[in-house]
Each structure stands twice: as C-alpha cells, then as structure tokens.
Amino acid sequence: MPEMTMREAIARSLREGLDGDSRVFLMGEDVGAYDGAYAVTRGFLADYGPERIRDTPIAESVLVGSAVGAAMAGLKPIVEIMTINFSLLAMDQIVNNAAKLRYMSNGQFSVPIVIRTVTGGGGQLGATHSQSFEGWFASVPGLKVAVPSTPYDALGLLRSALKDDNPIIYAEHAMLYGMRGEVPDEWYEVPFGQAAIRRPGSDVTIVAYSGTVRIALEAAETMASSKGREAEVIDMRTLRPLDLDTVIESVKKTNRAVVVEEAWSVGGFGAEIASAIQAQAFDHLDGPVARVGSLDVPVPYAQNLEAAVLPSSQRVVQAIEDTFGL
Amino acid sequence: MPQMGFDMHEGTLVRWLKPEGATVQNGEAIAEIETDKAVVEFESYASGVLSKILVSEGTTVPVGQVIAIVGAEGEVVADVAPPRTPIAASAPPESAVAPTVVEVRSSGSGNGSAPPPEVRASPVARKLAQERGIDLAQLVGTGPGGRITKDDVLGAQVAPVTAAAGPAAVAPAAAPAQGGELMPLSRMRQQIARVTVRSKQEKPHFYVSSEIDMTAAMDLRRDINETLEADGVRVTVNDLIIKACVEALRRHPKFNAILEGDGIRFNEAINVGVAIAEEEGLIVPAIMDCAGKSLRDIAVASKDLADRARNGTLHPQEYTGGTFAISNLGMFDVSSFIAIIHPPQTAVLAVGTVAKKPVVRGDEIAVAQMMTATLSADHRVVDGAEGAEFIVDVKRLLESPLSLML
Secondary structure, eight states: OOEEEHHHHHHHHHHHHHHHOTTEEEEETTSSTTOOTTSTTTTHHHHHOTTTEEEOOSOHHHHHHHHHHHHHTTOEEEEEESOGGGGGGGHIIIIIIITTHHHHTTTSOOOOOEEEEEEOOOSSOOTTSSOOOHHHHHTSTTOEEEOOOSHHHHHHHHHHHHHOSSOEEEEEEGGGTTOEEEOOSSOOOOOTTOOEEEEOOSSEEEEEOTTHHHHHHHHHHHHHHHHOOOEEEEEOOEEESOOHHHHHHHHHHHSOEEEEEEEESTTOTHHHHHHHHHHHSGGGOSSOOEEEEEOSSOOOSSHHHHHHHSOOHHHHHHHHHHHHOO | OOOOSTTOOEEEEEEESSOTTOEEOTTOEEEEEEOSSOEEEEEOSSOEEEEEEOSOTTOEEETTOOOEEEEOTTOOOOOOOOOOOOTTSOOOGGGGGSSOHHHHHTTOOOTTTSOOOOOOBOHHHHHHHHHHTOOGGGOOOOSGGGOBOHHHHHHHHTOOTTSOOOGGGSOOOOOOSSOOOOOOOOHHHHHHHHHHHHHHHHOOEEEEEEEEEOHHHHHHHHHHHHHHGGGTOOOOHHHHHHHHHHHHHHHOGGGGEEEETTEEEEOSSOOEEEOEEOSSOEEOOEEOOGGGOOHHHHHHHHHHHHHHHHHTOOOHHHHHOOSEEEEEOGGGTOSOOOOOOOTTOSEEEEEOOOEEEEEEETTEEEEEEEEEEEEEEETTTOOHHHHHHHHHHHHHHHHSGGGGGO
C-alpha cells in the first residue's frame, strides 16, 4: 500500500473537496501566497486561484463569522485557523453561531463548515502556542470534533467531514505532519464516532487520541517488553461523537483503564471518558481509572521543561504501575 | 517475597542463584524459594543490577517483604528499610488496615465484639468473589495499598494445593476427652482438609462407574514400550488413561469446564491433573495443554511431572492449572474407589487396579484384564446421563486403544 505523510493526506483530501464540489473553498491566514503555515496548502493558490483559496487578515472572528455566513448561503467553506490557540478569538462564532444556527432555525439553515486547526505542543513554541483545546469544543452540542493520529485517518475523517452538514472542528496535531503511514489508492472514509484499537491487549486499556496515540503505543511496548503485560491501545479518532462502546468493551476485558490526553488533566476531556468508564463499567474495574495529561502549569518554552510538562510514555507506564501495581 | 498461592503467608529463601552485583534480566531466575509445597524458581520483575540482597539463604520471611533490590547500573542503594519483624511476632499496629483478617479473627477478643475489618477490594474483585463464593476477608491484597485485585481473587479460585490455610481455616474438632498424643496438622494436611471440605460442601457429587476391559490396551502398551525402549520412553497404564480422558474431554467439554457464577466457563486448554501421593499427603499437578499431545508426549510429560514433583521444582501454574483430574490407586491392588473433585474442576476419574478376571465374551467365559473406573462429577454442571456418556467413551477408547494413536 502506498505511504504518505499526514500533511500529504490532508492536502489530498482538500484537493478532492475542491475538485469534486464547486461550492468548496479555502479560507485562512497564509493559506494562499505563503502555501499554509504548515505547508498543507502548498501550490493550491496556483491550481485553484484566489477566488477559492482566500488569504484573510489576522482576524479569526471575522474569518469564522464570514465562513458561517457563506455556509448559510449555500457554500462549503473550509477554514484554516493557524493554531487552535487562536481559535479563542473565534470562540463566539464557533460556539454561539456555527454550533447553534441549525438548532435555533429548526433546520432551516445548516452550517456545513470544516474548521481545520493545529493543536498540541512539543515544538518549543511557548505557553501561548502549545495548547490543546479540542476537548473544549468537544463539550459543545452542535459541533463535531475529529482528532486524527494517522495519515489514513486524516484522509478518511476529512472525507467524512466534507460530506457532513454540521460544523466540524478538525484538529491536526503539530508534531504529526511528517508522520508517514499507509494510505490506499482506493476510496474509503473513516466515519465519525468509531474508535480504533491500535494494539490489542488483555491487561490494561490505554485510551488516547491525536498526539497521545503515539505515546500510548510506546507505553504499551514498554509494558510488554519490561513487564510482560499487554496493553490495549484505543485511538478515539473523534471526540464528538465519542465511541464509548469500544472503550467500555475493552475495559470489561482488561479491567483497567488509563486515559491519556495532551490537554491539562484538570477539566480535561479525558475526565469525560474516565467518568463514562466508571459509570458504565464500574463492576469490571480493578482500580480507579488512571489519567495522564499535561501538568497543571502553562506549557514551558525550555525543551526539558516542556518535555516534563507534556504527557510521555514514561508517565503512562508510571501511572499504570501506581494505580494497578502492574 | 512473592505470593505463590493465595493463602501463602511466608516463604523460605533457599538459595540465591545470582550474587550481589550481578546483572539480571527481567524474567531471569534469581533465587529459589520454598513454599509450603515446592521449591520454585523466582524470576526477577526487572532488568538491572542485583544491587543488594536483603534476605540470607535459609531465612523464612513473610510475603511482601523486600528480599533484594534490583537497581540501575552504578545506582547506589544506600539505606534500605530493615526487614520487617519475623512472621511469628505479633502483628504490628498498621496491619489492622490490611485485609489479613485471619489474625484478627483468632485474636480471641470475643464473638462479634470487634467491628468487621475493612476489606479493600476493587469492584471487579468483589464481583468475582461474590460469583465464586469466595470470602474476600480471607484474601491478602497484592494491589496498591493492599487492595485485593482481580488477580488475587482468580488466584484464590484456582487455589493450588501448595499453600497452607491459617489454623482458623480448619474447624477445630471437639477437645479429646482423654489423653493421647495430639499430632498437629501439617500445612499440607490443613490445605487438603480445606480443599476437600470446600469441594464436598459446594459441589453435589455424583458417581458413575464402568468396568473396562484393558486386555488390548495392555497388549498395545507392551508393543509400544518395546518399540520405544531405545528412546528410554515408557508408556504407563495411567498414560493410556490420560490420553483416553483427553479424547473424551474433547468430545464432552463440560467435564473440562468450571462453574462460574451463573454460567459454565469452558476451558480452552485441557490440563489433566494427576494425583501424586507424597509422604505428607497429596498433590495434583497438571500436565498442561494435553489436547495437542500424542501418547508419547503424554508419557514423557507425566514422567517429567512426577520427577519434578519429587524434587519440588514444579511451576506454580502446574499446581493451579488443572482442568480435570485422574486419581489412580492401581498400584495398591484396589478394585475401585471414588475421588473428591478438585475445585474448581468439574470432574475427576478414579481408577483401580488392572487385574485378570473372568468375563463373558459371546456366550463363553474368558479371562480378561479388567479395570474399574469411577467418575465423580459436579451435578451443578453435568447430569448422570452425560457422566455415563463420558465414561463409556473412555471405556470404548481404552478397549479399542488403536484409536488413541490416531
């Protein structure tokens, strides 16, 4: 099967959308002349022209607000918010307009926009550019949130997103753009609300998404090689809708769960998953649901401190040992 | 000190296999530990350097005590907490929160006056214990903070005949009226008492017997042993019976299952336990994964099992992993007997001696090598008709023994 990077997979899907539907257009800061801050839209301006590849001012609220208007008027905007940190400026448009209009108009309007944005830390970009807010959006009814961790899913989820009539937050992890993975030539889609078991195991379930899937897989490898314990790694793939069935089924088998996210543990979306596990699988638990997330401080700039604050496979292994004695 | 049976409280460090300072790998044997029943190799949980040995050879220490420290290369292990008090000493105050309830019960503080001790157990451990009728208060938790975990309950479910119960586990008999020597029960006797009482209390046994013509089997065995003589392998009568039972268990998997809560759990592997008499009592280690073994494999495995039972080097899973058992008293010239099912198994086959007897073949009286086998089975799992089908299958297989070679 051919391989490609996450960046190439996303670009392929965007081109499919532009090629297949004349209502689709791209809009964002530096998506055109600069080829995209993360080089996802390289060459798009030359191929599709300034009508469909629109550079915008640094004004996220305007950017999303005008996309909402365009969507209500019948277009299918794909918006790029350069990083999820800047989405805060567009929060009102996303949460109060995009997520609500279909409901409040009793279905007279829908808002089919895809908001692509970049999440996560690890690149020494400092406290204001290294955050993970996808969980905040996932708590809002009316939005859907995709958090791909592989090129295959990046393409498959974006295909599903482009067919959806609802506003979608599509969070690309900053550290995964160069990740290579198999992507078939044949058409496929990855549906929202269907988690993937990345590694089967019988002793503990590690729930992860986006950038933490890699951490979970490393932790599982350590558990197997140094402790002879088999961890099952579940990649949620989307946070809303959330595929709890796969998680619960796994925990009923392993009796132990650890939820790993890159957001701060305090109020993090992992708490929602942990809560669901204890509510739906209480009698199957062999210990409390463990959680690993970022430490409760702003993400530091210094490399060693940043590494200490963000979740790591060592901290996952430690949490499993501390919580379950494995 | 690792816990190698759910009610093992202490173990003796027989021999260190690695000196201080040696490099050890995760899973590598570093010491030999004697439990109540056997000497077991203890494998390191971690890779590194065996920085410090804290328990000298020949010392008996309680389960959970640190016996050695494995550190990183060059890591200095400075001050280590001194070993805890020996097991015979009175319990330290902090043990009041640990779920070792046996001590509390035998404290003689009066009936019902003490509040029930707190039992810390995980939800799944509680659920499993309830399903299987296990008293959590009797277990020692190995999880963080002494929490009783799933593994602790599962370990209790397949309790090996290796570890002794506390004295409270066997109901004391009425005090003797007269003098006469009182011989204290050995650990093994206590354990046998506990297991057999439990089996008879919870399992409604029923019995099905059959007389089996072993003439053809004995002839075949003689031929096989002549063939295998050069290999040094000898097939015993018991090996033929094991092989026949494995085939019958394959056809009747309920006899290889265990009752679990409201269901019958079918074991995937067929592990046939073989009762072995020892000086102090009885053990029933299992030959693991019999389903794929030829008669020759079984002969080799059962000889190996007996040898290792004799020198005390059986693996813990061989004590606990049996899914069916065979008890053979043929060497004692007994015609037949009935056996008690080894919990949590569902059935056991008791076989007597093979002896020449007059039998009717057609309308003639002939001499045949006869053996009586009696199946004990748990009526909660299987019924008499199924027991009959099972034992008749064993009989047919042994009476047409070439089928065991296929």
